[in-house]
Amino acid sequence: MPRTTRKATIYDIARLSGASPSTVSAALGESWRKRRIAESTVEAIRQIAADQGYSANMQARGLRKARSGLVGMVIPLHDNRFFSSMSQSFEAFARERGLVPVIASSMREPEEERRIVETLISYAVDYLFIAGATDPDAVTTMCRSANLRHIFVDLPGRGAPSVVSDNAKGAADLTRRLLADHPMTGTTPRDRIYLIGGDATDYASAQRIAGFRAVLTESGLKPHPDQVIACGYAPRSAMREIAALCDRLGGLPAGIFVNSLTVLEGVLNHLSGLPLEDLRASVIGCYDYDPFAAYLQFPVHMVRQDAHGLIREAYRMIDENSLDLVLKMVEPELIAPRTFYDSPFSDRG
Known part of the structure; x- marks a missing residue:
């Protein structure tokens, strides 16, 4: 099977193997037995991953024993006043907590969004904020596989807490x-x-x-x-x-x-x-x-x-270790x- 020129992702392997992204993630990790995935399926998926040059940072999987001190955020665009204000607040709140912020733009492309999330997972970020998510279900699948706490901002997701404007x-x-x-x-x-x-x-x-x-x-x-x-x-x-x-x-x-x-x-x-x-x-x-x-x-x-208020509320949920799938509304202001x-x-x- 020919190797791709760019770094392969879980979604590439899912497409080639015919398995779902969550099955691929489990097969490349340690949870495939718990999910009762056939060993032959696991071997086939791992062989495709090897052929495609896929590698995963195992530090970001399993129990995630060490803290990296990094906190990640994905935004749709940088050249937007709302999202740029949001990223500035995100950075300020991160530094207040002694964390190093890492911010990347997805350009509103679902594939690029998934690639960024996978990369941030490989760097073992402690938390992940996703603003204006284009494919929230895929993001949640990847984060849960890596045991990574994540929160959606601006647009809601079904698999994690969300903070949005009213x-x-x-x-x-x-x-x-x-x-x-x-x-x-x-x-x-x-x-x-x-x-x-x-x-x-x-x-x-x-x-x-x-x-x-x-x-x-x-x-x-x-x-x-x-x-x-x-x-x-x-x-x-x-x-x-x-x-x-x-x-x-x-x-x-x-x-x-x-x-x-x-x-x-x-x-x-x-x-x-x-x-x-x-x-x-x-x-x-x-x-x-x-x-x-x-x-x-x-x-x-x-x-x-209220870009600042959205990020403040998201950090509050992180600080309080809130795992409830709540949808928090933040009121905007009429000018x-x-x-x-x-x-x-x-x-x-």
């Missing part, structure tokens, strides 16, 4: 604020508020959409299916969708709920070509936060997730907008 409440607060600033009757399509961006199958977006729709309902504004435009997070996609929406409506809608900063980037690319009076006649909110929004020439309400003319860069007045 996305539904944050979206509800933002929607109420938009409605308060610009009461809408909903009698015509243009006289409605529209949520744009995100993936309806994604946990965070699904919670935000639920909060958005709940407030419309409680306000007597029956949600219409076309009021949610879940077009993903890419700026170009958002720019196309907001342009198409304005074409359909004959102008800007009464309100826009933007589902992330990257989506806001695309929306602003379209809005920048519109008359300022049109922008000020609409109310705009963003479920994300960037202080530079204060210098726009029209107000934008924003929701700031009141400043207009361009409130800023020190304005020469008006």
